[in-house]
Amino acid sequence: MHELSLCQAIAGVVRPHAVGRHVDIVRVQVGALRQVVPESLEFCWSLLREHEGMPDAELELEFIAAEVVCRSCGQRCEIASRWSVLCPLCDSADVEVVRGDEFLVTSLDVT
Helix, strand or coil, rough: CCHHHHHHHHHHHHHHHCCCCCEEEEEEEHHHHCCCHHHHHHHHHHHHHHHCCCCCCEEEEEEEEEEEEECCCCCEEEEEECCCCCCCCCCCCCEEECCCCCCCEEEEEEC
């Protein structure tokens, strides 16, 4: 379960920006290709936040769909499967991932 280490990384980003203030919400973008199980991430966050001094901090997740640009057919497409990065139009593997591998703390609500 790598979600626990991801939560530790999130806390590591949040702590220096919170600077002793109460953290209400942590917003995180998660790309479809990151293979994160949302329920596991939220569960691990609920365990870790107390230990990290953020007992009430809620984790708000924004999921980003995966998109590729195909070098073979030139099209930009969203891919439905997170297990395959083939072009959905021509089945080429010669693609560039342009969205979907994000894992980013985007904002905090602190008081």
